[in-house]
Amino acid sequence: MRRFPSSLLQFTSRDRVPTFYALGMLTGAAWYFSVDFEPTLLWIVVGAISSGLTALFSRRLQHTALLHVISIIAFSSTLGALAGSLATQRLSHVQIDQPVGPVMVEGWITRIAPAKRGVRLVIRVHAMDGVSADQTPDLVRLTQISRLETEPGRFVRCWAALRPPPAPVIQGDYAFDRQAWYSGLGGVGYVQGRCQGGGVGAPPNGSDALDLEIGKVRRRLGQHVRASAGERAGGFAAALASGDRSFLSQADQEALRRAGLAHLLAISGLHVGIVGGLVFALVWRGLALIEPLALRYSVKKPAAAAALMVCGAYLVLSGASVSTQRAYVMALVFFGAVLFDRAALTQRSLAIAMIIIIVMAPWSVLTPGFQMSFAATLVLIATYEAWKERRQADLKSPHGVGFWIKSIAVTSFVTSLATMPFALYHFERAAGLGILANMLAMPIISLVSAPFAAGALLLSPFGLEGAALRAFGYSLEWVLNIAHTVRAWGFFDGVALPKMPATSLSLFAATMISMCVLVRSRGSAVVAAILIMSATGVWLMSARDRIHWAPSGDVYLETSFGKVERIGFYDGDGLGPLRFSDAAKNASCPEEENCFVPFQGDTIALLRENTALNCSELADWEVALTGTAISKCGDDQSPIVVNWSDVVRENGVTLVRRANGFQKKSKPACGKRAWRKCY
Structure with missing residues (x-):
C-alpha cells in the first residue's frame, strides 16, 4: 500500500x-x-x-x-x-435569424471550396439589399452550381437565398451551427444563377484587405500548380500546395476518402511536418558542410529557425485553416525545443502544443481533426519511445532497407489504430484497407512528392520550376492510382455499424491514455483491456432501432445494426441528416397515396394529408407519420403519431425503440447556448 x-x-x-x-x-x-x-x-x-x-x-x-x-x-x-x-x-457577430431572400448580396470572395454540386463561396459582406448595416452578417457562405467565373479577392454581386446556419437535424449529428458561430459565419444559402463581378475596390479594413490579397495569391498559386502538374493530378497538387481543393474532382476526393487517404487533403501536421522537416534537414546538412561554422556553432539552431519561417509561409499560403494553425503550433513547439536545446519529440512538447491550441481555439476540441491528429501523434511518440528503449537494449540495432520498411509499416499501423475510434464515431466508417493504402502512399508523398515540391519552390524565382512541378504531378498520380485501386476493392464498404455513443469514445480515448501516458506495466495493460471491453459493451448496448423524419421530408429507418433505409415521403425545404448524406433513396411514397413500411417486425404508416382513419386501422401500426393531426383512440391501441408540423417546428424528429415501444427522443432546447438560436 x-x-x-x-x-x-x-x-x-x-x-x-x-x-x-x-x-x-x-x-x-x-x-x-x-x-x-x-x-x-x-x-x-x-x-x-x-x-x-x-x-x-x-x-x-x-x-x-x-x-x-x-x-x-x-x-x-x-x-x-x-x-x-x-x-x-x-465573440459577438451578427447571424441572420430567419430565411432571407432572394436578395442581392454584395461583398468580396475570401475563399472557394468544392461542393457536391458546384462550389462554395465564402463572402465578406459589404451590403445586403433591404437589410440594415447593424443586421448584416460579416461572412456568408453561398453555394453556386453554375460555372465559376470569378476568384478570391474579387468584389461580386450575388442574387442569393439565405438562411441561418443549420442546427443538427438529429442528435449526435455534426454541429454545423456551433462551427459557424466560432468561425464568424452569419448565414448560408445558394446563388440563383451566377455571381457577377462588381466595381468596388478593396475593403476599408486593412486586415480584411490583406486577407483578400493572400486569397488572390493562393488562387494564382493553385492555378499555376494545377496547370504545371498535369491534368490527371493537377487538382491534387494544387490542393497540397495552396490548400485550395476546388480544383480537385469529386471522384478523386471520394476515392481518397474511401481509401483512408483523405487526411492528405487537409493541410495538417503531416504536410507541415514534411515541409518543416525537409527544410530543417537541408539547411542543417548544408551548414554542416561548412567546417569552420559547424565547429564553432550549433548549426541545428539556424536550421530550426529556417524551418519555422518556411512553415509560417506555408501556413499563410495554405489559407491558415484551423488544422494548419494546429500543425504550425506543433511545429513551433518542436523547432522551438531545438532552439532552446530541449528534446523535441516528447509527450511534454505535444502537451504544450495542445494547451496552446485549447487556449487559442477551445471549440476545436470537438472536431475530428483535433482529436485524430493528437491521438495519432500521442501514439506515435509512445511507440517511438518504446522502440528506442528496445533498440538501446539491443546491442545489434537493426538498420537498412528492412528496418525502413518496418518503420513505415509500424507507423501506418499505429496511426490507423489510434484514429480508428474517432473515425467510427464521427464518420461511422473506417477504411478497411486504410493501413495498406497509407503504407503504399506515404513513402511516395514523403520521399518523392515532397522533394520535388521543394525543388519547385527553390527554382521558382528563376522560372525553372516547370519540370519539378511536372514530376510532382507524376508522383501524385501514383497516389491517386493507389486510392482508386483500394477504393475499387471495396472491402468493408457494405458493413453497417451502429452510431458509437460519446461514452464509448471517451473510454477508447482513456485506453490510449492509459497505454501511452501512464507508466507502462501489466497493470496498465489490464486497465486498458477493461476499458476496451467497457467501451465495446456500452456501444453494443446503446444500439437501438431508430426512425428519423428530417426537415427535408425524407424518412430514415435505422436498424440497431446501423443499416439505413431512406424513404422519400414529404417535400420539405430543410436539410437531411449529414450522417446519412450517402444513403441512397430506397423507395418513395407516391404523391397523394399512403405508404405502409415494414420495419423490424413493425409497420410504419406514412400518411398523407386529409386521411380518414378508424381505430381498428390505427391499432395495426407502431408509428404513424402524418401530414395532419389525427385523433387517438386510446393509449392502449394508438400508435406513436408524429405530425409534419412537429418536424418543421423541432427541426426534425427522432423516435427510438425502447423496451415498451418507440419513444420520441428529446432535443436540446434552443436559446441556451450562443450558437443555438431560436428561429
Whole structure:
C-alpha cells in the first residue's frame, strides 16, 4: 500500500505535469461545448481558484498524493472550461435569424471550396439589399452550381437565398451551427444563377484587405500548380500546395476518402511536418558542410529557425485553416525545443502544443481533426519511445532497407489504430484497407512528392520550376492510382455499424491514455483491456432501432445494426441528416397515396394529408407519420403519431425503440447556448 502514493507522484512528475494539464483542459473544454446549457462564468472561476489552491497546498503535504492528483485534474479541467467560456464571451457577430431572400448580396470572395454540386463561396459582406448595416452578417457562405467565373479577392454581386446556419437535424449529428458561430459565419444559402463581378475596390479594413490579397495569391498559386502538374493530378497538387481543393474532382476526393487517404487533403501536421522537416534537414546538412561554422556553432539552431519561417509561409499560403494553425503550433513547439536545446519529440512538447491550441481555439476540441491528429501523434511518440528503449537494449540495432520498411509499416499501423475510434464515431466508417493504402502512399508523398515540391519552390524565382512541378504531378498520380485501386476493392464498404455513443469514445480515448501516458506495466495493460471491453459493451448496448423524419421530408429507418433505409415521403425545404448524406433513396411514397413500411417486425404508416382513419386501422401500426393531426383512440391501441408540423417546428424528429415501444427522443432546447438560436 505504501507504493500507491509514490506511484501517483510519478504521474505528477515534472515531465508528466504538462500532459495531465493538457488532458484536463481537453476534458473541461469538451464538457463546456457539449452540455445543453451555458455554464456560469463565475462558478467556473470559483472552481478554478479552489482546485488550484488545493493542488498547490497538497503538493507540500505528506500522504496527499491522491488528493494532489485529483486537484490537478479538477484545476486543469476548469481551465479548459474557462477557455471555452472566455472564447464565447469574446465573440459577438451578427447571424441572420430567419430565411432571407432572394436578395442581392454584395461583398468580396475570401475563399472557394468544392461542393457536391458546384462550389462554395465564402463572402465578406459589404451590403445586403433591404437589410440594415447593424443586421448584416460579416461572412456568408453561398453555394453556386453554375460555372465559376470569378476568384478570391474579387468584389461580386450575388442574387442569393439565405438562411441561418443549420442546427443538427438529429442528435449526435455534426454541429454545423456551433462551427459557424466560432468561425464568424452569419448565414448560408445558394446563388440563383451566377455571381457577377462588381466595381468596388478593396475593403476599408486593412486586415480584411490583406486577407483578400493572400486569397488572390493562393488562387494564382493553385492555378499555376494545377496547370504545371498535369491534368490527371493537377487538382491534387494544387490542393497540397495552396490548400485550395476546388480544383480537385469529386471522384478523386471520394476515392481518397474511401481509401483512408483523405487526411492528405487537409493541410495538417503531416504536410507541415514534411515541409518543416525537409527544410530543417537541408539547411542543417548544408551548414554542416561548412567546417569552420559547424565547429564553432550549433548549426541545428539556424536550421530550426529556417524551418519555422518556411512553415509560417506555408501556413499563410495554405489559407491558415484551423488544422494548419494546429500543425504550425506543433511545429513551433518542436523547432522551438531545438532552439532552446530541449528534446523535441516528447509527450511534454505535444502537451504544450495542445494547451496552446485549447487556449487559442477551445471549440476545436470537438472536431475530428483535433482529436485524430493528437491521438495519432500521442501514439506515435509512445511507440517511438518504446522502440528506442528496445533498440538501446539491443546491442545489434537493426538498420537498412528492412528496418525502413518496418518503420513505415509500424507507423501506418499505429496511426490507423489510434484514429480508428474517432473515425467510427464521427464518420461511422473506417477504411478497411486504410493501413495498406497509407503504407503504399506515404513513402511516395514523403520521399518523392515532397522533394520535388521543394525543388519547385527553390527554382521558382528563376522560372525553372516547370519540370519539378511536372514530376510532382507524376508522383501524385501514383497516389491517386493507389486510392482508386483500394477504393475499387471495396472491402468493408457494405458493413453497417451502429452510431458509437460519446461514452464509448471517451473510454477508447482513456485506453490510449492509459497505454501511452501512464507508466507502462501489466497493470496498465489490464486497465486498458477493461476499458476496451467497457467501451465495446456500452456501444453494443446503446444500439437501438431508430426512425428519423428530417426537415427535408425524407424518412430514415435505422436498424440497431446501423443499416439505413431512406424513404422519400414529404417535400420539405430543410436539410437531411449529414450522417446519412450517402444513403441512397430506397423507395418513395407516391404523391397523394399512403405508404405502409415494414420495419423490424413493425409497420410504419406514412400518411398523407386529409386521411380518414378508424381505430381498428390505427391499432395495426407502431408509428404513424402524418401530414395532419389525427385523433387517438386510446393509449392502449394508438400508435406513436408524429405530425409534419412537429418536424418543421423541432427541426426534425427522432423516435427510438425502447423496451415498451418507440419513444420520441428529446432535443436540446434552443436559446441556451450562443450558437443555438431560436428561429
